[in-house]
Amino acid sequence: xxxxxxxxxxxxxxxxxxxxxxxxxxxxxxxxxxxxxxxxxxxxxxxxxxxxxxxxxxxxxxxxxxxxxxxxxxxxxxxxxxxxxxxxxxxxxxxxxxxxxxxxxxxxxxxxxxxxxxxxxxxxxxxxxxxxxxxxxxxx
Amino acid sequence: xxxxxxxxxxxxxxxxxxxxxxxxxxxxxxxxxxxxxxxxxxxxxxxxxxxxxxxxxxxxxxxxxxxxxxxxxxxxxxxxxxxxxxxxxxxxxxxxxxxxxxxxxxxxxxxxxxxxxxxxxxxxxxxxxxxxxxxxxxxxxxxxxxxxxxxxxxxxxxxxxxxxxxxxxxxxxxxxxxxxxxxxxxxxxxxxxxxxxxxxxxxxxxxxxxxxxxxxxxxxxxxxxxxxxxxxxxxxxxxxxxxxxxxxxxxxxxxxxxxxxxxxxxxxxxxxxxxxxxxxxxxxxxxxxxxxxxxxxxxxxxxxxxxxxxxxxxxxxxxxxxxxxxxxxxxxxxxxxxxxxxxxxxxxxxxxxxxxxxxxxxxxxxxxxxxxxxxxxxxxxxxxxxxxxxxxx
Numbered sequence: 174x175x176x177x178x179x180x181x182x183x184x185x186x187x188x189x190x191x192x193x194x195x196x197x198x199x200x201x202x203x204x205x206x207x208x209x210x211x212x213x214x215x216x217x218x219x220x221x222x223x224x225x226x227x228x229x230x231x232x233x234x235x236x237x238x239x240x241x242x243x244x245x246x247x248x249x250x251x252x253x254x255x256x257x258x259x260x261x262x263x264x265x266x267x268x269x270x271x272x273x274x275x276x277x278x279x280x281x282x283x284x285x286x287x288x289x290x291x292x293x294x295x296x297x298x299x300x301x302x303x304x305x306x307x308x309x310x311x312x313x
Numbered sequence: 314x315x316x317x318x319x320x321x322x323x324x325x326x327x328x329x330x331x332x333x334x335x336x337x338x339x340x341x342x343x344x345x346x347x348x349x350x351x352x353x354x355x356x357x358x359x360x361x362x363x364x365x366x367x368x369x370x371x372x373x374x375x376x377x378x379x380x381x382x383x384x385x386x387x388x389x390x391x392x393x394x395x396x397x398x399x400x401x402x403x404x405x406x407x408x409x410x411x412x413x414x415x416x417x418x419x420x421x422x423x424x425x426x427x428x429x430x431x432x433x434x435x436x437x438x439x440x441x442x443x444x445x446x447x448x449x450x451x452x453x454x455x456x457x458x459x460x461x462x463x464x465x466x467x468x469x470x471x472x473x474x475x476x477x478x479x480x481x482x483x484x485x486x487x488x489x490x491x492x493x494x495x496x497x498x499x500x501x502x503x504x505x506x507x508x509x510x511x512x513x514x515x516x517x518x519x520x521x522x523x524x525x526x527x528x529x530x531x532x533x534x535x536x537x538x539x540x541x542x543x544x545x546x547x548x549x550x551x552x553x554x555x556x557x558x559x560x561x562x563x564x565x566x567x568x569x570x571x572x573x574x575x576x577x578x579x580x581x582x583x584x585x586x587x588x589x590x591x592x593x594x595x596x597x598x599x600x601x602x603x604x605x606x607x608x609x610x611x612x613x614x615x616x617x618x619x620x621x622x623x624x625x626x627x628x629x630x631x632x633x634x635x636x637x638x639x640x641x642x643x644x645x646x647x648x649x650x651x652x653x654x655x656x657x658x659x660x661x662x663x664x665x666x667x668x669x670x671x672x673x674x675x676x677x678x679x680x681x682x683x684x685x686x687x688x689x690x691x692x693x694x695x696x697x698x699x700x701x702x703x704x705x706x
Contacts, residue, residue, distance in 0.1 A: 180456075181441065186449040212450035212690055237567050238472075240464035241517040242455030246437035255514075256455035260465045260691060262566050268691055270454045270465075280472060297453050 177272065178249030179292040185213035190294040192227035196287045198298070200265065201225040211267035230265040232285040233303065237262055239273060239280055259300050261286050271300035278302060321583065322552035325412045326542035327701065329354040330662035332670075333531030334497050335647045339430050341529070343374040344386055346428030346649070350531035351387060354424055358535065359545040367393035367420025367536075369411050371403040371427035373439065373651045393420040400686020401597045402557065402695035403427060404532070404655035409555045409699075411536035421537060428531035429650025436527045439650075446690040457516045459599070460524055462688050464516035467602040469567040471518060473617070478518065480620035481601040482509035485522050485644055487628045488598065492641015494671030499528055499647040522644070523600055530649030532659045539704070548666035553679070553700040554583030560694050571603075571685060572696030573610035581612070584700035588612045591700075592677045593636040593664055595657030597685040598644050603693070604637075607683045611698060630672035639664060640671055657682045658699065665703045678703045 182190070193199040201210040203217040204224040216223050242256040250256060257273040261284060271286050278284065283303040288296040331353035333346050347370065355362060368391045370380045378386075380396040393414050397407040404427065411423035440458030442448060455461055470476060489504035504522060512521035535547075542549045556579055558572030573580075581587050588611060596607040605619035613635070614622040628637030640646060640660040643653050661682040663669045674680075683698040 177453075178456075180453040181448060183445045183448050185445060189449075212446040214446075238465040238469040240457070240461060240468060240519075241514070242457040242461055242464075243513070243517065244460070244515040245456045246440055246458045247452075247456030250456045254455070255517075256457075258454045258457075258461065258465075260567070268566065270451055270461075270691065272454060280469065 176253065177289070177291040177297050178247065178253070179295050182294060185215070187294045189213050189227065190296050193288045193296045195290055197229045198232045198287050199227050200230050200267065202228045202230065209266040211269050230263070232287050234261040234263040234284055234286050236260070236278060236280050236282045236284055236300065237268065239278060261300055269298055271298040274299050274301045322412050322416070322555070324539050325415060325552050326537055326539045326547070326549035326704065327408065327534055327552060327662055328537065328542050328547040328549035329358050329535045330659040330666070330668065331533045332497050332659060333428065335499050335528045335530035335649050337499060337526070337528050337647070338432060339529040340432065341430055343372045343428055343430045344378060344383060346430060346529060346531035346652070347372060347383060347426050348387055350426040350428050350533035351424055353531070354426070354533040354535050358547060360422060362389065364422050365389060365424045366391050367411060367414055367423030369395040369397055369407040369423060369425040371397045371407060371651045371654060372429055373398065374429045374435065391420070393423065398651065399654070399695045400651055401599060401654040401693070402684035402686045402697040403651055404658035405555060405682065405684045405697035405699045406557050408536065408552065408658065409557065412552055415536055415538060421541070423536040424533060425536060426531065426533040427652035427655040429529060429652050431527050431529040431650070444689045447688070450690050459688055460516040460519055462691055463600040463602065464519045466568050466692070467523070467600060468518050470569055470602050470605070473569060474620070476605070476620045478510060479506065480624070481523060482506045484601050484604065484623045484628065485509055487623070488638045488642050489645050490629045491639050491672055492645025495640045495646065496670055498641045498645040499526060500645045519600065525599055525643045525648035525653070528647035528649050530647065530652055532649070532652045532655035534659060534662055548668065549704050550662050550665040550701045551704055553586065553702050554580045555697070555699045556580040557695070557697040561696060568692035569606070570610050570616070571606055571693065573607060573683060573698055577611050577698070580698055580700060586679060586700060588681070590679055591635070591681045593639055593674045593680045595638055595661050595680065595682040597654070597657060597683055598638055598642040599648065599653070599685070603685055607685070611681065611683060630674055636674045639669065639674060654684050654686055657684065661701050665701055
């Protein structure tokens with residue numbers, strides 16, 4: 174597993190990090206209409222409620238697209254590239270971008286997306302092929 | 314139901330297309346390019362600066378200055394002031410706002426200007442802090458900036474519609490052929506399909522010639538009543554229709570279409586014309602895949618058929634197809650920040666006033682220009698399009 178560079182946080186990404194834990198997926202869920210959100214936001218995009226809670230949500234998803242970053246705009250990524258990233262439609266609802274943990278990950282693949290702590294108050298999302306995902310606790 | 318019954322844009326003239334020459338890098342601030350664009354639209358217009366009583370401004374590198382700060386900087390006292398920070402959709406949206414202001418007599422002469430600077434490191438800084446969604450959801454994943462988002466979109470589009478890199482390459486090479494004649498384009502050397510295919514990867518599947526070159530520069534035009542433009546002896550274009558849409562298809566898993574698909578019937582209804590009537594088209598070419606989507610979503614071809622369309626109908630001016638991005642687009646000219654959202658519109662005004670800097674479409678009487686912008690997370694949010702016509706058409 175490569176080392177992931179740290180990045181500039183936002184108040185909401187720090188709030189998420191305060192609730193996240195390794196190998197789970199912690200996202201915002203609207204207390205009123207139960208919709209799961211990502212990226213983290215201030216109000217619910219459905220009902221505009223300001224009451225959003227942090228919850229462990231199902232990690233399963235399907236890869237929408239894959240890309241390989243060769244020309245990064247950040248020096249840490251440049252030194253350690255190229256980076257394989259993917260977009261994933263989570264069963265929980267939202268779309269996320271994630272680091273692809275495996276070079277074999279292709280669009281259409283079933284993956285698990287889980288958090289990984291990379292620094293103080295810093296988590297990133299890692300997508301792994303569903304069969305290889307550790308701690309496969311979700312009920313199918 | 315189409316919104317085609319919207320009040321038309323009769324009586325409105327769009328004149329004095331101006332481009333403040335692009336430079337790769339500049340130590341000047343954004344107001345320099347905006348101020349020079351304002352001077353440029355006024356030069357030779359017969360109008361003095363104090364005749365401008367409306368100002369619409371588009372810029373992404375203005376901070377810590379602001380749009381109100383500019384009027385003091387430029388010595389203006391406008392009674393109408395608008396900020397249009399809608400990325401690549403901004404030019405057309407500024408035109409729409411300005412045209413309505415002039416029709417409603419809230420202003421007599423509106424200068425629409427866009428300008429941005431570019432310094433070493435600035436592009437990375439802007440990309441790294443573009444929005445809170447992108448700071449949390451995009452930047453930590455390789456810090457590819459917009460290239461990363463559009464690599465994902467391009468890959469999905471290629472897979473869904475069976476499009477190859479050669480298809481984009483052919484489009485980019487033709488567009489460069491137009492750009493070669495544009496004295497203001499930063500990239501004027503020939504681009505062959507072989508050059509395109511051999512380029513280094515940026516964010517796969519995107520390679521070097523799929524990506525616009527960030528630069529500094531400015532664009533602008535004037536909006537005023539036709540009688541005023543005629544009295545001043547200005548060449549001008551008329552507005553036949555305008556659409557805009559924001560966050561059109563939020564449930565689409567990947568952005569394979571834009572808001573144009575939702576609003577094109579309204580546009581063509583307003584314009585009383587269809588895609589087949591257009592003498593040329595200027596699409597927003599931040600990446601070739603987006604120009605393909607605009608051709609499809611604006612009805613020039615079926616969804617997924619843009620590769621076939623550009624293969625069978627040349628976009629090069631004078632080759633009997635459909636002239637497309639006649640100044641070479643941003644892929645040849647460079648992308649001067651949000652001023653890139655004015656480039657196609659300024660070129661369309663030039664084509665319809667017979668004042669192209671490069672290749673002039675013979676007898677151009679009606680054309681379509683479209684805009685696209687603002688990648689907040691995983692897709693562009695803002696779409697716009699306009700149909701313009703030659704004043705004596």
